[in-house]
Amino acid sequence: MTTHHLPLTTYAPDDAVIAENLTRKFGKFIAVNTISFRVARGEIFGFLGPNGSGKTTTIKMLLGLLHPTSGAANVLGYDVVHHPEKIRSMVGYVSQKFSLYTDLNVIENLNFYGRAYRVWGKQLDARRQIAIELAGLVGVERELTANLAGGFKQRLALAAAILHEPQLLILDEPTAGVDPVSRRDFWKLLYRLAAQGTTIFVTTHYMDEAEQCHRLAFIHEGHIVATGTPSDIKEKQMRGSVIEIDCDPPGRALEILRQIENLDETALYGSLVHVVARDVAAQQPQIERALRDAQIAIKSIAVIPPSLEDVFIARAKG
């Protein structure tokens, strides 16, 4: 193992998480490649990226489950390599896969995890009750966890992670595979926790969830390709403009447009075609001409503000 504790001279008490050139290799594969970012205390920080982009590996390093190959990270003032035990008592973690005991009931799971975090006796009883109410688990306390629906399971996992009142909550795709209503309820919970001062570090695939974060980092193939607030990313970090075309048939249009050089990105959004162009003045007429030549009817064509997805796709490409 190479050096994994660079001096974090820049640590400030306002930071909940600092990563500096954090890298992790598995053999020759570089899962996380010299990434640096900061999470301020009290914010909801969205960590975005496709599957296999390095999100979970990064989280495992922050929790001290994996050692960095190089670089360093500091969580709540402690180095992740040297003091993981200090970090663990102040952090709550909800993993990607449901990982409480399905053969225990709700209360038994909460009791076990509460005590695991050294919360005992009356304090445990009080906090467990608060967590059960907060997470909407009233009425299923004695239910075997295996029998709970997906949304309940996720809220139970969250409840188990907050019994020790963590300063930082790390959630790895907590809403993957959960229905839209349950997703919205879950995010309401995260907002309540953030309002109480808990820092939230959350990974997600969903752009609507990303929009709800205070700040975002987008990781792609182990590299961070964009960071900032959602509006900052949309307004300032897009290279080129998004042209939205309503035409018929859109699939054929996509084929035509892909043959045009200098267009950064062409993609289908429902029945609409999105094209990213560096020079709208020159390229829009070119697009219209190409579609007309192919006898594709254009119902409307306009430059629109980019969505987060537009930015991330554009950033991921280059």
Place this chain on the structure above:
Amino acid sequence: MHKTILNLAWKETLQLLRDRLLLAFMVIIPVVQLGLIAEATGAGIRNIKLAVWDQDKSAFSRDLVTALKNSGDFNLMYYAQSYDEIRALVNDGKVGAAVIIPPDFSRELARTGASATLPVIIDGTNSIVASSLLGAVESAIADLTRQFVPANAIITPIDLKIEFAFNATLNIRWSTIVTQLGFITYQLVLVVAAVGFVRERELGTLEQLAVTPISRLELLLGKGLMALGIGMLNYTLLYLAIRYGFEIPMRGNLALLMALGVLFTIAEIGVGTLLSIVTHSQQQAILMVFMLAMLEVTFSGYLVPTENMPWFMQTIANFSPLQHFSAILRAVYIKGSSLEMLWHHVIPLAALTGITVGAGWYLFNRAEW
């Protein structure tokens, strides 16, 4: 720290109580195993074919033969007239046991203070059957002696001179049952310990445990405590069943038997933990337990006495905790051996315990979550 360990052990207990398969394994296997042994060693054996060569031809010898016949255990098939005839009957498998009453048997018995010798030949091919045969002969003779000797008289012992026709080293009656005490505890503890970590790894719950402030040592101790609890509960219940259900007299020191049981259980927890760390699924872990169990039972001296094995097998047997513990059990329970007489088994067992637990701890500490 102790609260954390108890929290873990309690969680494991709750899970165990919900795991019907494992519970069945804990309850049914010992009951079935002991029951089968009981069937094989106790009342289950009836109508053993018997040959008698009565050279005495006295009233007493006839009573002895009648007593054997009436015991219900024997089916008197042949009155033999010579040793060769007796030998042939046993060798050909026509009888399972033969009793030779010497010419002066009743006279010897009548002489106060002397003991009469009664040669018995038993087919020892199946050690379980052989030991029950021996028991049946013993009890028939004991009944007879009680009948014929007044209660206040000094009971003249009848010295059974036993010859095992095919398994000359068959040693002591009941050793089979007592050995089960070790076997059943072994299976159970090994399985419980072997699935301990790999189960959580497979279900993804180990990672969730890893991010709590619970240390690796606490985790290991919590799981170990649970396995030790189950193992010793099982051990104690089996002991009670053997002692009072099967009425096999315990000749040794109970505290010693229990203390060495704890040592053995910890050794097997160490082995199980090692298996749990090197395997990737519960299925793998269970298969490894089965392979190991087959080897260790072979080496334990249950089927063939260890001291009769070739030297290289004896060498391997030295590395089996079960082999040492089986020997310890037989010695303490049946012979009443003290700790001083057992160092040659206790020291290797303690060393193996240290090695397995140490190796388990070392590997567990190095493993990435």
